[in-house]
Amino acid sequence: NIDPESLLPKLPSPDELRPFPTTCAAIFRGHDGRVRSVSVDPQGIFLASGGDDGYARIWELSTGRQLWNVKLSDEDAVDTVRWRPGKDACILAAAAGESVYLIVPFAILTPEIEQTSRDILDAGWGYAASKPSTTADEASAKVPPARWSRPGTKLENKGVMVQTTVRSTVKVIHWHRRGEYFATVSPRGQSSAVAIHTLSKHLTQLPFRRLKGLAQSAQFHPLKPIFFVATKNSIRSYDLARQELVKILQPGAKWISSFDVHPGGDNLIVGTYDKRLLWHDLDLSTKPYKTLRYHKEAIRAVRFHQGGLPLFADASDDGSLQIFHGKVVGDLMENATIVPLKVLRGHQVKSRLGVMDVDWHPREPWCVSAGADGTCRLWN
Amino acid sequence: LESNLADIRYLWEEGELRLEMTVDEVVDLIEALFAESPHPLRRYALSSLVNNLLHNAKPIPFEFLINGQFLRTSIDEFLTQNGISAETTLNVEYTRALIPPLHVASFEHDDWVSAVDVLSGSSPAGGWAGGLQSGQERILSASYDGLLRVWNLSGDMIAISEPPNSGGRITSLKTAKWLSYKKVVAAGLDSVVRVYNYEEDTRALTPSLELYNHRWGISDVAVHGPSNRILSASGDTTISLFSGAAKDNPTAPASLLPTSTAASNKRQKLSKSDKTIPSRGALSALSGHASPVTSVIFKPDDPTVAYSTSQDHTLRTWDLPTSTCVDTRTTGHSLLSIAALQNINLLAAGTSARHITLLDPRASATQIAVMTLRGHLNAVAALDTDPHSEYGLVSGSHDGTCRIWDVRSVRPSAGETGQVGESVYVIERDGMGGKVKASGDGVKVFGVEWDRATGIVSAGEDKKVQINRGVGAGGSST
């Protein structure tokens, strides 16, 4: 008689997998209404947040002190904020309504960093005028996919230098690691739902004429010229250089809310409104390698640690975040080790909404969360 | 018992106090230590005994150390726990027990208080001035509102600085120190180190020098009055060395000045300022840390050496004349604060992981962490040494408390962290009433200084400078 338990692979215990976040180290108070999005800057000094109050805010990460804010819209929420990668400059992208705002928050920068950052944003002015649109598509040649403009004196005086307006509300911004491109997703944008923007040229391209289903999220591969697009039920990867579809992942989800690509590029996590977290190994199959069902409500955001620690986290409408160990081995024979580590509780559920977003510190085993309760939290 | 007599040492914390006892009294003490008693002998009983031996009219609470560790149980339990046979020779020391530091005063600010420094006869700057009379103590506070304030111990604000013109940039201060009794140094988020003149008579705190060398915010400065040197620790991963005298420093790097760019220059001019303050660059820059530098100090007995802590998990030793890093100690956590226990050759580093690591910075030391002090529930943002004891420390944490530590109050622990220590006292923010939360929401402590005359002075998110003093201990003892 063999005990079936003994045949299961032995998982390491959470105690052996330290460090990982366990406690709330700071509460960031100041948003009026839900916080929709959080992002830690590439140096790990600042936290940016965006919320239903139409503000983008910047905080001192270690203390929870609000340092700076700007009201981007009177009507629309700031749905997403994302720092541009790279330590030489300091640029925040924030989306409210149909516009992405590119911000140099000079109030927290030395003149040198401010100038470097402004130069990066200013390089593209006039490019569209000097070079006619290269888009082959006749229709979009008439109506450019996006308008790049100066957002007006009031915002410019605060450091909001560029406004990129697309055709439909932007819900997702994702930067390419070099900081030269960023992708936006406007779920209701139909043929213009997914856009790729080139910073140095102030140029916007629409890579997909048709998408099968409602676009949810999009992301660049961390190392290769591959681009992932999630619709409600599936995630497609495209080779940008060859302009062709590479793979269709089928997480088996009713409605995908978010996904993230492992820094190694071969694994992917998917969060769904139907409460599931799925791990896909791109080498294995188009079906999930692991399905994790721990939350009582929808999962809104999933995120891998980007700085070399084998950690990932999700954020749920049940008000909690779950922290996992996710170790990827560079060996085709060995599969990833996934261990649930910790449930982080603290955010209050408001109108059935809990934790809206999660991000990691660039180096440390610390994460930050955005709550429907109007707070951001730092966990370490 | 006779044979153990010579091995028992009695040490006073204050060297000049020698205990004279008759042989009978010593025998009484030793018998008491090892007596089989229905009530196991604990600290309190021993303390009463020593007070009797000293013929003290007013008893002084004493703590007992056996083989360098505080006695926290009965002696029997202690011997059992540490696997010591009753036949062994023990080193027994006694020292004045710390008295719970009581809340004395709080000074209200308009905004979060990030740092404090004390000027007194027993503080470094007071010492450099050749001593300061009692009653002339001053507290310097640095706030997120960008302003410096000088207070007397009655809580009167004697001077407040003007807001600096930083061209629309946030000037929240993170640190401030007395360079002398007439000069202070402050720095913060706008990356500029500013030297101010302090005039007690005119109650004026006016900027006299702006020092530029950093690209990201400054989290800490260290000062050495006699050599007029200033060190600044920055988020740009470097440390800068400046002179407090303008003429000694080179020209400031042009790209860092507010006038360097059109936009910044315009904003600078819009915020009108009638006087220009001289600006200078650094004597040297110390590069080596891979992440933001959080804290820096001069070696207490050698101002040509500095120690720094960084979010890169390292504590580094710097040789200032050559601007080189001569030693790197790598720990497991982001380091936020530092203090030197000079006489026992240890450096204390506060971590983001809620503990304090004690390290031996000498090249001969092989162990990374000698000791770990545990108890805080959040980041240890500030540290200072106990002016009464070479073994004492105070820490300030984002959990909203200060804790007092004696590095002899330890127990052995498994693992490479060496011994583990627990705090002797916990100081809450005034008005918290025992409600300590890990997140320290609203009451995080950012700065702490322990001065012999003034007591424990701490600064925090509650917009207050708080003073705590142990009745009967230290400067206020009778």
Ligand SMILES: [Mg+2]
């Ligand atoms: Mg694999």
